[in-house]
Amino acid sequence: MLTTRKTFLPFALPSISEDAIEEVAQVLRSGWVTSGPKVKQFEMEFADFVNAPIAIAVNSATAGLHLALEAIGLTDADAVITSSITFTATTEVICYFHAEPILTDVDPINNLLTPKTLQETIDRFCIWNGKALISKATAKQVRAVMPVHLAGFTCDMEGIMEIARKYKLIVIEDAAHAFPAVHKNQMIGNWGDYTVFSFYATKGITTGEGGMITTKHQSAAERIRKMRLHGINRDAFNRPGWYYEVVEAGFKYNMTDIQAALGVVQLKESHLFWERRTQIAKHYLEEFKDLKGIKLPCDDADGQHSWHLFRIEIDPTVAKMGRDTLVEELKEINIGTSLHFIPIFEHPYYKKNFQFEKSAFPNANEMYNKTLSLPLFAGMSSQDENDVINAVKELLGEGD
Numbered sequence: 001m002l003t004t005r006k007t008f009l010p011f012a013l014p015s016i017s018e019d020a021i022e023e024v025a026q027v028l029r030s031g032w033v034t035s036g037p038k039v040k041q042f043e044m045e046f047a048d049f050v051n052a053p054i055a056i057a058v059n060s061a062t063a064g065l066h067l068a069l070e071a072i073g074l075t076d077a078d079a080v081i082t083s084s085i086t087f088t089a090t091t092e093v094i095c096y097f098h099a100e101p102i103l104t105d106v107d108p109i110n111n112l113l114t115p116k117t118l119q120e121t122i123d124r125f126c127i128w129n130g131k132a133l134i135s136k137a138t139a140k141q142v143r144a145v146m147p148v149h150l151a152g153f154t155c156d157m158e159g160i161m162e163i164a165r166k167y168k169l170i171v172i173e174d175a176a177h178a179f180p181a182v183h184k185n186q187m188i189g190n191w192g193d194y195t196v197f198s199f200y201a202t203k204g205i206t207t208g209e210g211g212m213i214t215t216k217h218q219s220a221a222e223r224i225r226k227m228r229l230h231g232i233n234r235d236a237f238n239r240p241g242w243y244y245e246v247v248e249a250g251f252k253y254n255m256t257d258i259q260a261a262l263g264v265v266q267l268k269e270s271h272l273f274w275e276r277r278t279q280i281a282k283h284y285l286e287e288f289k290d291l292k293g294i295k296l297p298c299d300d301a302d303g304q305h306s307w308h309l310f311r312i313e314i315d316p317t318v319a320k321m322g323r324d325t326l327v328e329e330l331k332e333i334n335i336g337t338s339l340h341f342i343p344i345f346e347h348p349y350y351k352k353n354f355q356f357e358k359s360a361f362p363n364a365n366e367m368y369n370k371t372l373s374l375p376l377f378a379g380m381s382s383q384d385e386n387d388v389i390n391a392v393k394e395l396l397g398e399g400d
């Protein structure tokens, strides 16, 4: 029997411990509330955690992606390839430069940009002139590829980087979902040229709003540090204390110590968060395995899934109900869901400004009709977990 929950269960909620609250309170009492020692500490500890040489904290992943593209000197004569299944943050930053976003289709299982979908996109929409990869539509030069580790399942980084090397593309990973995630014994954070993490409220760890860029490129890192705070050059040695130089028209993308204090504690607790999410995900996989018409996510056999999201697909020709009905029925009994993501080419802005052919993205289209994300976050109680399991089994199961 379906029972309605007393309280609404959202698809994600942050877990904030008393330790985290105390750490933030200490910063508030200290009088130093903007970028200072806590940001430095968070950067060092985060770099250590993901094994990256350099980590730079910013006020969102969107800012981080923007700064990474800025650091490679992207211009309006350039293009960038990314996945059609992502949040608009990944593609909007390309548009900031009036560069061309080129979208790939995704694989039918994990809905990722893969070496295969990347190569197909290159073959269909680009020309290699022996020196550079050129967009057929606009004659712009493809400078970078931005893989997205959707849901926390890691992209095939070895395969993607091999193609990137062949076509001289810079690799900027959108790792908003991929903390903590491992691909082939190497943490996400030191694979590509730049990796960008999000600490938005619903992500693996949170600072309220926040992001982190990791890279091994020293001079680009200096540029990013400069551009995240007004283009101010901080290396004016032997000058009076009041002296600083503005050397670029930079941005206001710095993280505050209030955010970093939360981040430092969240980072310490991240393994426990991950273990709990993994436990819930494995429980879902076990309980749902015999349901008809439901496609379950797979664990990352090659690495470590961050289990940021638990995305399922409903095949309306086999399942007892379609995706939209299931979403409504779950909402009716106070269980929230979400959808990751509406394909980029479906949004009015991208339709108006670019000529994406819907037919170039068969797997993305297919996924969009079938997918939903079930609640998955560390703070879920076993009652929450069982409510989701019972509801989904009741709605999609045999019998009645």
Ligand SMILES: *Cc1c(COP(=O)(O)O)cnc(C)c1O
Pocket: 059, 060, 061, 062, 063, 086, 087, 089, 090, 148, 174, 176, 177, 197, 198, 199, 200, 209, 210, 211
């Ligand atoms: C959340 C998210 C972002 C943006 O992160 P912010 O920190 O909110 O800017 C980027 N890409 C993906 C895939 C996301 O889910």
